[in-house]
Amino acid sequence: MTLRDHKTQEVTTYRPQYGAARTFFLLTVIVLICVLCFIHIVEVRTSVSKKHHDFCTVQPLSPKEDFEEKLLLESIAWPETPSLLTPLPVKEASYPAKSTFTILPQSGGGQWHVGDKLKVLIKMCDFQGHPKKSGGDVLFARLHNPTLGAGVAGKVEDHLNGTYSAVFSLIWKGSAWVEVTLVHPSEAVTVLRRLNSEQPDRVKFQSIFRSGSISETTICNVFLRSTQQPLCNYTDLHTGEPWFCFKPKNLNCDTRIIHSMREVKQNLKAKEEKLFQL
Numbered sequence: 001m002t003l004r005d006h007k008t009q010e011v012t013t014y015r016p017q018y019g020a021a022r023t024f025f026l027l028t029v030i031v032l033i034c035v036l037c038f039i040h041i042v043e044v045r046t047s048v049s050k051k052h053h054d055f056c057t058v059q060p061l062s063p064k065e066d067f068e069e070k071l072l073l074e075s076i077a078w079p080e081t082p083s084l085l086t087p088l089p090v091k092e093a094s095y096p097a098k099s100t101f102t103i104l105p106q107s108g109g110g111q112w113h114v115g116d117k118l119k120v121l122i123k124m125c126d127f128q129g130h131p132k133k134s135g136g137d138v139l140f141a142r143l144h145n146p147t148l149g150a151g152v153a154g155k156v157e158d159h160l161n162g163t164y165s166a167v168f169s170l171i172w173k174g175s176a177w178v179e180v181t182l183v184h185p186s187e188a189v190t191v192l193r194r195l196n197s198e199q200p201d202r203v204k205f206q207s208i209f210r211s212g213s214i215s216e217t218t219i220c221n222v223f224l225r226s227t228q229q230p231l232c233n234y235t236d237l238h239t240g241e242p243w244f245c246f247k248p249k250n251l252n253c254d255t256r257i258i259h260s261m262r263e264v265k266q267n268l269k270a271k272e273e274k275l276f277q278l
């Protein structure tokens with residue numbers, strides 16, 4: 001399912017100022033709709049699954065790789081998100097239609113010029129319209145002008161209290177639309193974290209093996225849960241990057257011809273899917 005719902009406002013940016021007289025400050029506020037977009041294939045399963053980490057064992061990392069891993073983990077660090085009670089309090093989840101944003105006036109009250117920064121304050125509310133008190137929502141902010149084909153992403157800062165700011169660089173002259181999208185409410189992030197820890201191999205891959213008129217398809221992944229079935233090991237000898245497929249019954253490992261994605265299992269618990277359909 002794909003839903004799109006976004007909130008936009010328009011601002012006008014003027015050419016860089018050369019000490020000339022200031023023209024009037026114009027801010028047109030046009031509120032359109034609000035935003036949420038995602039694509040999900042949902043499979044509902046109510047039982048609690050146990051952790052399955054044992055099946056993937058990585059080679060020990062070199063100090064350099066260890067450092068790189070630390071940087072990568074830091075770059076995707078995310079604040080704590082609400083723990084989900086049962087029954088799921090969907091009414092308390094961040095809700096785009098009840099949330100608002102405001103374009104903060106230029107300091108000194110003047111107009112904006114190319115090279116300035118535009119700051120937007122975002123206030124998130126839940127389904128009932130109550131302001132959110134914690135952060136962790138996945139927000140995407142952009143400034144764009146469809147006529148010019150110009151656009152720039154905003155840097156979103158989470159104040160961890162239900163408010164966020166987005167800062168944009170003004171890089172073209174003329175009007176621009178601010179658009180803020182709620183990609184996932186913080187509650188959905190909690191669910192995604194649970195899915196990642198319980199079942200990191202939700203995305204399944206496959207390879208087709210062919211030789212003459214015989215063709216077989218088997219499951220592949222970075223790690224495969226152990227079964228009695230023999231494996232084909234396609235681990236990259238240069239980088240050490242692991243990759244395995246179950247060995248086809250009648251064909252050799254070197255008859256692999258095509259690789260593709262097979263399916264994504266979400267394993268959402270009852271009601272959790274609502275968090276992805278706001």
Ligand SMILES: *[C@@H]1O[C@H](CO)[C@@H](O)[C@H](O)[C@H]1NC(C)=O
Pocket residue numbers: 159160161163
């Ligand atoms: C949220 O935090 C920001 C940054 O610390 C602060 O300026 C703002 O007043 C706070 N807002 C609320 C509603 O607590």
Ligand SMILES: *[C@@H]1O[C@H](CO)[C@@H](O)[C@H](O)[C@H]1NC(C)=O
Pocket residue numbers: 233234235236237
């Ligand atoms: C797969 O191949 C790599 C590289 O040759 C090797 O280091 C690794 O131990 C093999 N893994 C298994 C499970 O056979």
